[in-house]
Amino acid sequence: MTIVVTDPAVGEALTLAEARTHLRVETDLEDGLIESLIRVAREHLESATGLVLLDQGFRLFLDDWPKAHAILLRRHPVTRLDAVIVYDADGLPEEVDLASVRLDRTRRPARLIVAAIKAPARIVNGIEVEFRAGFGESGADVPDVLKRAMFTHVAAMYELRSGVPIGQQPALVPDGYDRLIAPWRRRSL
Structure with a gap:
C-alpha cells in the first residue's frame, strides 16, 4: 500500500506573519528560515498524527x-x-x-x-x-491546539537555528508539544 500526494496544499497552516509575531521577529532577514521551520513543523506534526492540516x-x-x-x-x-x-x-x-x-x-x-x-x-x-x-483550505480551518503545537515547535527550532542546520530539523520537540497533539496521535494495539 502506497499513498502519494496528487494535489498538494497551497500554503501552510501558519502564515509567515503569524510566525514572525509569535517569535517577536520584526525584520524580514530570516523569512526564508522561518518559512522552512513552518514547513518542517507541519511535516513533523502530520507524520506524528496521520493528519492532513490543509486540503x-x-x-x-x-x-x-x-x-x-x-x-x-x-x-x-x-x-x-x-x-x-x-x-x-x-x-x-x-x-x-x-x-x-x-x-x-x-x-x-x-x-x-x-x-x-x-x-x-x-x-x-x-x-x-x-x-x-484536510481540515480546510487555509490555516483558519486548522484546530487551534494544532496551530499552538506548531507555534511552540517553530519557536524551539528557531532558538536552535545557529546550532542545527534546517536539513537536520526537527532537532528538538519542546516541552508540552506531546500533550498538545496527544488527542490527535495515531493509536494502535
Missing part, C-alpha cells in the same frame, strides 16, 4: 482488495472520495461505481468498505483509490 488530494495504490473488505485511508480527516479504479488484463483503467462502495469517515483512520468487486488483473498496483483529506 490535499491523494492516491492510494493497492495490489488487491483486502480480505476484510475494508481499505484503510491513513490520512485524516478524509473529506471526499473521488474515484476507485481497477486495472484490467490489458492494463486499462475501469472506474468502480462509487455507489457500490461506502466511505466511513467517522472512524480514524477512515475506511472504504467494498463489496464483491472485480479483482484487478494487474498484479502490482492494480487498484487506485483517489480521495481528498
Whole structure:
C-alpha cells in the first residue's frame, strides 16, 4: 500500500506573519528560515498524527482488495472520495461505481468498505483509490491546539537555528508539544 500526494496544499497552516509575531521577529532577514521551520513543523506534526492540516488530494495504490473488505485511508480527516479504479488484463483503467462502495469517515483512520468487486488483473498496483483529506483550505480551518503545537515547535527550532542546520530539523520537540497533539496521535494495539 502506497499513498502519494496528487494535489498538494497551497500554503501552510501558519502564515509567515503569524510566525514572525509569535517569535517577536520584526525584520524580514530570516523569512526564508522561518518559512522552512513552518514547513518542517507541519511535516513533523502530520507524520506524528496521520493528519492532513490543509486540503490535499491523494492516491492510494493497492495490489488487491483486502480480505476484510475494508481499505484503510491513513490520512485524516478524509473529506471526499473521488474515484476507485481497477486495472484490467490489458492494463486499462475501469472506474468502480462509487455507489457500490461506502466511505466511513467517522472512524480514524477512515475506511472504504467494498463489496464483491472485480479483482484487478494487474498484479502490482492494480487498484487506485483517489480521495481528498484536510481540515480546510487555509490555516483558519486548522484546530487551534494544532496551530499552538506548531507555534511552540517553530519557536524551539528557531532558538536552535545557529546550532542545527534546517536539513537536520526537527532537532528538538519542546516541552508540552506531546500533550498538545496527544488527542490527535495515531493509536494502535
